[in-house]
Amino acid sequence: MTPFCELVGCRLPIQQAAMTRVGTPALAAAVSEAGGLGMLAVGRQPVSVIRGEVDDVLAVTSRPVGATFIVSFVQPATLEHVAERLPVLEMFWGWPEPSLVRDGVVTGWQVGSVDEAKAAVDSGCRYVVTQGVEAGGHVRGKLPLDELVPSVRAAVDVPVVAAGGIGAAADVHRALGLGADAVRVGTRFLAAAEADTHPAYVDALVAAGPDDTVLTQAFSVGWPDAPHRVLASAEAAALADGPDPVGRMTLADGSQVALRRRGTTPPTTTTTGQIEAMALYAGRAVGAVTARTTAAAIVEELGAVSSERSASSV
Secondary structure: OOHHHHHHOOOOOEEEOOOOOOOOHHHHHHHHHOOOEEEEEOOOOOHHHHHHHHHHHHHHOOOOEEEEEEHHHOOHHHHHHHHHHOOEEEEEOOOOOHHHOOOOOEEEEEEOOHHHHHHHHHOOOOEEEEEOOOOOEEOOOOOOHHHHHHHHHHHOOOOEEEEOOOOOHHHHHHHHHOOOOEEEEOHHHHOEOOOOEOHHHHHHHHHOOHHHEEEEOOOOEOOOOOOEEEEHHHHHHHHOOOOOOOEEEEOOOOOEEEEOOOEOOOOEOOOEEOHHHOOOEOOOOHHHOOOOEOHHHHHHHHHHHHHHHHHHOO
C-alpha cells in the first residue's frame, strides 16, 4: 500500500480520471469497488445534477470516491455540497488557490509543472497529480511524464500521482519506478462497460495507436486557450467543412442539447450526428485499448504490478 492509498483509503494505487459526460457514477463506483479510486467529473453541471450523481454513487459503494472540479467553472454551492458528501476533492486547470481547499476533505490538484505542484502544497493540498504532455483530454503539462514525475517527487513531500500515457501494466510499473505513489488512468476507462462512451468513439479508440493522437486546440468552443489531446482523425473531421451544430445529445431528464462544432463535449451513447467530428479525447496510451471490458478488469490488470511489487518487498 502506497502513501496515496493510505491517504485516500483505496487498496490499489490506481485513480480513474474524471471524464465529463462519458464518466458515470457507475464507472466511479466500479473502480472504487475494484480497489482503485473512482472519480466523478463536475465540469459545468449544475448542483442538482451533481447531487443526483453523488446519490447514485453512494447508493452502490461505501468505498472512497472523489470528484474533480475545473477551477474556471467552480460553483460555490456545488463545491460545498460535494465537500460534505465525498472524502476526496480535486482541482484542475487553474493556479492553486487556498480558498478552494476545504478542511476535513482530502484535496488534490492536477498540475503541469514543479512550480504549480509546490503552490498546490503551499495551498494546503494533500496530494498532487502530475500530468505529462502524453495525457488525453485537456493537457496542463508541457513536459513528458518521465521528466515531470521525478522533478515533482523531489520538490514536494505529499503523495504524487502520475498521469499521462498510462494504459498498461508496464506503464504503471514505470511510473511507480519514477517515484509516483499512484497512477491516474483515463483513456483505458473510456472503453469500460460502465462508461457512457458512444460505440463509434470506442471503436475509434480500439483502432488507434499512440501516433494517432494529436495535441491541439481544435475543440475550443466554450473553453478557449486550453490545449487538449484527441484522436487526429477527430481533429481533421472537425476542421473540415460540415454542419454546425455537429449533433445532439439527450440528457438524463430527456431534454436534448445541440453540440457545437468544435465544442468540448465528447459523444455519449445518446449522441447523434457526426460522431467522428466530435471531441474524441485520447492519450498516447490509446494503444492499450483493445476491446470494451469492465472497469474491474482494467483495475485488476493495472493493479497487478503494484500488488506483486508490494508482495516481493515484504
